[in-house]
Amino acid sequence: MDFKYGNPTPEIVFDAKNLSGKPIEKIERKIMDLNMIFKDKGASETMDQNQIVYEVDCYFPVENDTEGGLFFGITRIKPGKVGDEYFMTKGHFHSNRDRGEFYWGLEGEGQLLLMDEKRRARTEVIKKGSVHYIPGYIAHRVVNTGDTELSFGACWPSDAGHDYASIEEKGFSIRIVQKNGEQHIIKE
């Protein structure tokens, strides 16, 4: 990083729900990437495999695994369902289990699922202005329970890492589904 006087860095900006600027990385998760996380495999297989479920705009100002550094991102989950289960993120523990994370709601409405290593789970409503601390050792997933895009900001340590495998293998102990037009939390 050049600290010469009057030398501004590339400008990173966000509007309500998009992060933009030179070093932003864009991640897309489609139905084809998420077949394993939804309960109803039959339903997901009949859907357009290229349909986007969620997108993440990330700002990684330091190398992955840097101790003491931070990353920043904005996630947008589309409205939609696979069978009766709402669109959601893959969900993960951090590879370095004691690393925490902040989420804050920007637009739309949904549920943040939190689960500890004993598979005890709970939920928090995520919506514009809500702030959520995700402690270390807690898996986290966001579910869009609304009819509009759900977006949220995130900040996490650059040495947190993502352990997606544990969730892909065993899932969360709760799911959020729609029954008779209303959201219900079901236990696995």
Added chain:
Amino acid sequence: MDFKYGNPTPEIVFDAKNLSGKPIEKIERKIMDLNMIFKDKGASETMDQNQIVYEVDCYFPVENDTEGGLFFGITRIKPGKVGDEYFMTKGHFHSNRDRGEFYWGLEGEGQLLLMDEKRRARTEVIKKGSVHYIPGYIAHRVVNTGDTELSFGACWPSDAGHDYASIEEKGFSIRIVQKNGEQHIIKE
């Protein structure tokens, strides 16, 4: 943290520029707390010592010094000047020097001053939607150069700590002052 099913944590929320909810801590910095940071000591001594220069709403979900945890805050700097120098934050290095931080602009407009340990400094414009990564080993201060309140969000590691003393002793190598109605960066 209790992970019983369906037990939501106390809700923390923010509107455009205020953080609220049960465990939020509010910090006020008045002229009397900041006399040492402004260039014109004579001017600051004649001002109302109880005038608020800035306020910080903080969410500390874990103990101070916890490795891997994070803190979250919103700062509001009032518009105003001490002599010809704009209202600003105390500014600090992190006690654990390698810890980074994110700032993001919410309302108003100002300058983020960044200075390394060799006292090389630069500035970034902070305003609604701007995102700023402050790497480790970099002192940071925000200056409100506008006519309205400047607010910004922040997220930093819970084991970063604040070293205010280095800045109180030596200051930053640049200051932002108003001359003929315009902002100017001056070197110390």
